[in-house]
Amino acid sequence: MATEIVSNDLCAGENELETSKGIEKLEISNGNDELSESTSSTQKDEDGSTEVAKKKKKKNKSKKKKEPLKQTDPPSIPVVDLFPSREFPEGEIQQYKDDNLWRTTSEEKRELDRLEKPKYNAVRQAAEVHRQVRKYIKSILKPGMLMTDLCETLENTVRKLISENGLQAGIAFPTGCSLNWVAAHWTPNSGDKTVLEYDDVMKLDFGTHIDGYIVDCAFTVAFNPMYDPLLEASREATNTGIKEAGIDVRLCDVGAAIQEVMESYEVEINGKVFQVKSIRNLNGHSIGPYQIHAGKSVPIVKGGEQTKMEEGEFFAIETFASTGKGYVREDLECSHYMKNFDVGHIPLRLPRAKQLLATINKNFSTLAFCRRYLDRLGETKYLMALKNLCDAGIVQPYPPLCDVKGSYVSQFEHTILLRPTCKEVISRGDDY
Numbered sequence: 001m002a003t004e005i006v007s008n009d010l011c012a013g014e015n016e017l018e019t020s021k022g023i024e025k026l027e028i029s030n031g032n033d034e035l036s037e038s039t040s041s042t043q044k045d046e047d048g049s050t051e052v053a054k055k056k057k058k059k060n061k062s063k064k065k066k067e068p069l070k071q072t073d074p075p076s077i078p079v080v081d082l083f084p085s086r087e088f089p090e091g092e093i094q095q096y097k098d099d100n101l102w103r104t105t106s107e108e109k110r111e112l113d114r115l116e117k118p119k120y121n122a123v124r125q126a127a128e129v130h131r132q133v134r135k136y137i138k139s140i141l142k143p144g145m146l147m148t149d150l151c152e153t154l155e156n157t158v159r160k161l162i163s164e165n166g167l168q169a170g171i172a173f174p175t176g177c178s179l180n181w182v183a184a185h186w187t188p189n190s191g192d193k194t195v196l197e198y199d200d201v202m203k204l205d206f207g208t209h210i211d212g213y214i215v216d217c218a219f220t221v222a223f224n225p226m227y228d229p230l231l232e233a234s235r236e237a238t239n240t241g242i243k244e245a246g247i248d249v250r251l252c253d254v255g256a257a258i259q260e261v262m263e264s265y266e267v268e269i270n271g272k273v274f275q276v277k278s279i280r281n282l283n284g285h286s287i288g289p290y291q292i293h294a295g296k297s298v299p300i301v302k303g304g305e306q307t308k309m310e311e312g313e314f315f316a317i318e319t320f321a322s323t324g325k326g327y328v329r330e331d332l333e334c335s336h337y338m339k340n341f342d343v344g345h346i347p348l349r350l351p352r353a354k355q356l357l358a359t360i361n362k363n364f365s366t367l368a369f370c371r372r373y374l375d376r377l378g379e380t381k382y383l384m385a386l387k388n389l390c391d392a393g394i395v396q397p398y399p400p401l402c403d404v405k406g407s408y409v410s411q412f413e414h415t416i417l418l419r420p421t422c423k424e425v426i427s428r429g430d431d432y
């Protein structure tokens with residue numbers, strides 16, 4: 001019995017020893033688990049913070065990517081790159097009046113608007129180029145500039161911003177920079193040394209186009225504030241013409257409204273007061289694809305034609321204010337030319353004339369051009385060939401249009417579109 005008791009005690013002791021060892025092992029293993037847990041949690045924290053840092057970097061990168069491009073100074077980034085969505089800014093919207101008010105809410109007219117969106121977008125792109133180019137040119141204009149340098153700077157900026165591409169995108173017509181009594185259609189030919197003076201009144205008239213949809217827009221520059229009322233007369237007359245224009249509006253009614261506003265102004269120049277006049281033989285005009293003058297004329301005096309404006313038409317509403325006779329004639333050396341829109345095949349004898357016509361067809365088609373543009377393309381000794389094309393009726397010359405010498409003329413112009421639902425002043429900007 002005693003032996004059994006002793007053996008039981010030994011067994012119990014051994015069991016206690018094993019138990020205590022087991023407890024120690026459990027404690028050690030628990031310690032290791034805790035250590036591994038703390039290590040893994042530390043790892044998780046580090047991984048988490050790394051992931052957060054990576055996400056932040058990605059966000060910063062995406063923010064950088066999302067930041068829109070900004071135009072440089074001088075402008076060099078094509079407008080298409082500034083609008084990655086390829087949706088260009090809408091012009092100023094004016095609602096129709098009176099009998100055309102229903103168009104605003106008509107579902108049928110809204111659908112017509114939607115169908116024409118690609119056309120609208122093309123001409124809006126051309127308008128955005130015009131706005132950016134004129135903003136830049138206004139910032140660098142100063143007395144003493146050579147007119148040739150001014151025109152070439154303006155035209156090269158247009159070429160960059162519009163991403164010039166043959167007849168798909170580019171300049172719509174030569175830069176008009178007519179001075180003082182010259183109302184329109186003057187640009188310097190190569191070698192011309194005319195300089196812009198402090199007392200000059202310059203009409204800056206240039207055009208842009210995308211796929212033949214033309215924006216024709218002009219403004220007047222005068223450094224001397226003495227001419228401000230003259231500029232104001234043409235600016236307000238143009239705005240009046242835009243306001244009066246609309247579907248089914250008679251062209252003669254637009255002209256009468258323009259003249260009334262224009263001739264309510266007077267201007268004092270060097271101590272002499274002049275009644276401002278509308279130039280009665282200059283007009284606004286309808287615009288078609290690759291056709292700057294599409295057949296309809298918008299007079300700037302009363303008594304014009306009874307023809308009506310129609311839905312879907314583009315119009316250049318332009319006015320000319322003069323201190324002279326209010327009547328222009330052709331004068332000075334010709335610089336502007338344009339191939340006649342409806343001309344068919346006319347046989348030519350001179351090989352040089354045929355060659356020049358091929359250059360005109362390829363680079364301008366029925367868009368206006370000037371002699372500087374031919375020089376730029378490498379054409380030389382072309383005056384006889386150009387005269388031959390004019391004599392044959394294939395090309396039309398457009399000499400400068402002048403009022404009496406010593407007078408001053410100002411001009412403002414916008415392109416409008418008579419949409420089915422509203423009137424859009426395509427070329428409107430913050431400046432005018």
